[in-house]
Amino acid sequence: MEGVDHLAHERNKSEFDVDAMKIVWAGSPHAFDVSDRISKLVASDPGFRKDNRSTLSRKELFKNTLRKAAYAWKTIVDLRLSEEEAAKLRFYVDEPAFTDLHWGMFIPAIKGQGTEEQQQKWLPLAYKMQIIGCYAQTELGHGSNVQGLETTATFDSQTDEFIIHSPTLTSSKWWPGGLGKVATHAIAYARLIVGGREHGVHGFIVQLRSLEDHSPLLGITVGDIGMKFGNGAYNTMDNGVLQFDHVRIPRNQMLMRVSQVTCEGKYKQSDVPRQLVYGTMVYVRQTIVADASCALSRAVCIATRYSAVRRQFGSQNGGPETQVIDYKTQQSRLFPLLASAYAFRFIGEWLKWLYADVTQRLQANDFSTLPEAHACTAGLKSLTTTATADGIEECRKLCGGHGYLCSSGLPELFAVYVPACTYEGDNTVLLLQVRDMSCKVSHEDCFSAGVQAVQQETSRYNSLYDSSRAFNAMSLRCSKSALLEAFEARAARMSVACAQNLSNFDNPEEGFAELSADLVEAAVAHCQLIVVSKFIEKLQQEIPGKGVKQQLEVLCNIYALFLLHKHQGDFLSTGCITPKHAALANDELRSLYSQVRPNAIALVDAFNYTDHYLGSILGCYDGNVYPKLYEAAWKDPLNESVVPDGYHLYIRPLLKQEIRTARL
Numbered sequence: 001m002e003g004v005d006h007l008a009h010e011r012n013k014s015e016f017d018v019d020a021m022k023i024v025w026a027g028s029p030h031a032f033d034v035s036d037r038i039s040k041l042v043a044s045d046p047g048f049r050k051d052n053r054s055t056l057s058r059k060e061l062f063k064n065t066l067r068k069a070a071y072a073w074k075t076i077v078d079l080r081l082s083e084e085e086a087a088k089l090r091f092y093v094d095e096p097a098f099t100d101l102h103w104g105m106f107i108p109a110i111k112g113q114g115t116e117e118q119q120q121k122w123l124p125l126a127y128k129m130q131i132i133g134c135y136a137q138t139e140l141g142h143g144s145n146v147q148g149l150e151t152t153a154t155f156d157s158q159t160d161e162f163i164i165h166s167p168t169l170t171s172s173k174w175w176p177g178g179l180g181k182v183a184t185h186a187i188a189y190a191r192l193i194v195g196g197r198e199h200g201v202h203g204f205i206v207q208l209r210s211l212e213d214h215s216p217l218l219g220i221t222v223g224d225i226g227m228k229f230g231n232g233a234y235n236t237m238d239n240g241v242l243q244f245d246h247v248r249i250p251r252n253q254m255l256m257r258v259s260q261v262t263c264e265g266k267y268k269q270s271d272v273p274r275q276l277v278y279g280t281m282v283y284v285r286q287t288i289v290a291d292a293s294c295a296l297s298r299a300v301c302i303a304t305r306y307s308a309v310r311r312q313f314g315s316q317n318g319g320p321e322t323q324v325i326d327y328k329t330q331q332s333r334l335f336p337l338l339a340s341a342y343a344f345r346f347i348g349e350w351l352k353w354l355y356a357d358v359t360q361r362l363q364a365n366d367f368s369t370l371p372e373a374h375a376c377t378a379g380l381k382s383l384t385t386t387a388t389a390d391g392i393e394e395c396r397k398l399c400g401g402h403g404y405l406c407s408s409g410l411p412e413l414f415a416v417y418v419p420a421c422t423y424e425g426d427n428t429v430l431l432l433q434v435r436d437m438s439c440k441v442s443h444e445d446c447f448s449a450g451v452q453a454v455q456q457e458t459s460r461y462n463s464l465y466d467s468s469r470a471f472n473a474m475s476l477r478c479s480k481s482a483l484l485e486a487f488e489a490r491a492a493r494m495s496v497a498c499a500q501n502l503s504n505f506d507n508p509e510e511g512f513a514e515l516s517a518d519l520v521e522a523a524v525a526h527c528q529l530i531v532v533s534k535f536i537e538k539l540q541q542e543i544p545g546k547g548v549k550q551q552l553e554v555l556c557n558i559y560a561l562f563l564l565h566k567h568q569g570d571f572l573s574t575g576c577i578t579p580k581h582a583a584l585a586n587d588e589l590r591s592l593y594s595q596v597r598p599n600a601i602a603l604v605d606a607f608n609y610t611d612h613y614l615g616s617i618l619g620c621y622d623g624n625v626y627p628k629l630y631e632a633a634w635k636d637p638l639n640e641s642v643v644p645d646g647y648h649l650y651i652r653p654l655l656k657q658e659i660r661t662a663r664l
């Protein structure tokens with residue numbers, strides 16, 4: 001029935017103020033207002049329709065993306081949207097496009113690595129989209145190992161130019177989004193050579209295509225790298241290949257905040273650390289963490305609404321069957337993901353704060369917190385994207401057979417999201433960067449000391465061990481500090497074990513390589529500790545709205561106890577909990593799931609997603625799933641004719657046993 005809210009009875013059960021929770025989720029009343037307005041604007045404009053993506057050919061799909069990007073820009077300009085509103089609009093248009101790289105990497109790279117003069121020249125052009133940029137770092141032969149890039153930038157003092165060149169096949173740039181068909185400019189990373197000496201990898205602004213007719217400039221070979229995973233999905237993006245054949249650019253197109261080359265051919269390193277060349281990656285990793293909560297919450301919203309609509313078994317005396325959300329197994333798979341979505345929201349908020357802080361310090365030439373920012377963004381990017389990609393797939397399974405339909409929205413969401421585990425740093429490679437994070441993660445101090453500090457860490461571990469023996473059923477239920485200490489003790493113990501094992505090797509590099517799998521596990525434990533500690537910190541703030549804080553308390557406990565249950569081997573082997581505690585944690589989890597159950601629909605309503613953004617029949621707000629699925633099936637292009645194309649050629653001869661003589 002049109003207009004009936006099939007989930008109304010679920011909404012009536014909720015025990016908290018959903019509108020207040022919407023503000024907590026958005027971050028502030030202002031952020032809620034912007035997000036709410038812009039999401040509705042996009043949803044109501046047919047120009048941003050996206051329900052036909054999976055049936056388009058690659059060429060049609062890409063052209064459609066170009067149209068949408070142009071239309072989005074026109075909307076932004078016509079409505080004079082602020083930078084914040086424009087970013088939200090691109091977010092709700094919900095289609096990977098060259099603009100992501102232009103705004104998300106090209107502009108930040110110029111801002112972070114360009115001199116004042118370079119920023120003044122290039123940023124106004126980029127802000128008006130009079131040039132379109134991409135971020136060309138990865139090559140066919142090297143992605144993770146940035147120092148291994150082969151493209152060269154050789155200074156020619158005679159002409160005051162750099163010569164950008166791809167000396168080998170493997171030095172071809174490969175993967176940059178927006179490069180394949182759209183970008184007019186790139187930040188290209190290349191090994192700098194001045195006077196025959198190499199100075200490592202630096203960024204250069206290189207024009208790729210004519211601003212008149214879009215043809216590649218002299219010495220540039222450029223194209224798309226081909227279809228990627230999934231129908232529609234990330235294929236709206238023109239990930240590209242690029243070769244340079246002795247392309248000349250003016251000297252002032254090397255990004256010179258970190259180091260400079262003078263017209264006489266002198267290489268000068270400023271006080272700025274070399275790692276700032278990697279600064280754009282730190283920025284984007286931080287945005288990817290914030291984005292993880294969006295993708296996971298979207299999948300969870302679909303799976304939760306559908307689980308309340310779907311009924312299987314359990315009919316009594318001809319009454320309705322059981323809603324699948326009432327099965328304890330469904331709850332134990334779904335509610336930890338709901339809790340994770342909230343946890344990632346708050347860690348994203350915290351990381352944004354951390355990044356803003358480091359940026360402010362960098363502007364004042366204070367580089368002291370850069371290593372911590374790098375370790376935290378790398379580790380948390382890895383933790384949240386892995387959990388989100390796995391979580392989306394779990395949500396698909398939670399929706400049974402219908403989850404496999406494109407109209408559930410989940411296959412495309414998974415296909416679009418899963419490369420987040422690889423881009424901006426492969427998740428394993430990034431976890432190995434967390435090695436510098438210490439065991440000292442607490443409320444005030446989240447990082448840094450180094451695994452070498454074995455003695456210090458051991459004594460810390462011992463004190464945590466003592467306090468965690470006081471851990472009991474009561475503290476599990478009531479005390480966040482007991483939970484936090486259990487996570488601290490586990491992370492500390494795992495680091496100490498790595499450090500002790502490392503000290504058995506004469507060559508630290510050899511030890512590091514040999515123990516890398518253990519180091520990765522220790523890094524995950526640290527990152528989970530940070531997420532738990534920041535969730536708890538969030539709860540220490542004033543949170544207005546009836547019942548809102550209580551709901552968040554429940555979700556925080558679920559997030560922590562679920563991890564404790566899942567990794568109980570780690571926790572038990574640290575001695576910080578006993579098998580009895582582990583069993584109690586499990587009992588407590590079941591009780592927490594029962595507390596979430598009546599609030600589940602309201603907790604996903606708090607994400608405030610429009611049906612347009614969700615892009616899912618199973619997740620639609622009114623829960624009217626079956627008529628919509630039925631209707632959508634008939635709209636499939638295969639159903640345009642009753643008898644399919646190919647009947648006379650392939651089906652009829654088969655039925656008539658003429659197949660052996662038919663020409664296939």
Ligand SMILES: CCCCCCCC/C=C\C/C=C/C(=O)SCCNC(=O)CCNC(=O)[C@H](O)C(C)(C)COP(=O)(O)OP(=O)(O)OC[C@H]1O[C@@H](n2cnc3c(N)ncnc32)[C@H](O)[C@@H]1OP(=O)(O)O
Nearest residue numbers: 100104137143144145146275278281282287374423424425
């Ligand atoms: C709202 C906008 C949203 C926009 C979103 C757009 C998303 C669009 C989707 C996709 C776009 C995708 C883009 C890309 O993928 S771009 C390419 C990304 N590539 C990578 O991430 C490569 C991964 N590799 C690396 O980051 C590094 O090379 C490395 C860290 C793995 C290498 O380590 P190492 O060999 O140790 O390197 P170095 O010797 O070069 O480093 C020495 C030293 O520096 C420290 N360090 C490394 N990286 C950083 C950093 N980023 N910041 C600060 N410090 C860093 C490193 O830890 C060493 O420290 P030390 O031990 O103390 O010496």
Ligand SMILES: Cc1cc2nc3c(=O)[nH]c(=O)nc-3n(C[C@H](O)[C@H](O)[C@H](O)COP(=O)(O)OP(=O)(O)OC[C@H]3O[C@@H](n4cnc5c(N)ncnc54)[C@H](O)[C@@H]3O)c2cc1C
Nearest residue numbers: 135136137138142143144175176177419422423424425428
């Ligand atoms: C959709 C998408 C968009 C992208 N967009 C861009 C872009 O806009 N610009 C750009 O420059 N790049 C882009 N990239 C490239 C991306 O950044 C790299 O693919 C990524 O950094 C991983 O590097 P790689 O491909 O070299 O993986 P590899 O390093 O070859 O990884 C292969 C395997 O080796 C393992 N491995 C590698 N090194 C180590 C190690 N030291 N220790 C242990 N294990 C290791 C990895 O864990 C992985 O399992 C994009 C990639 C994708 C998929």
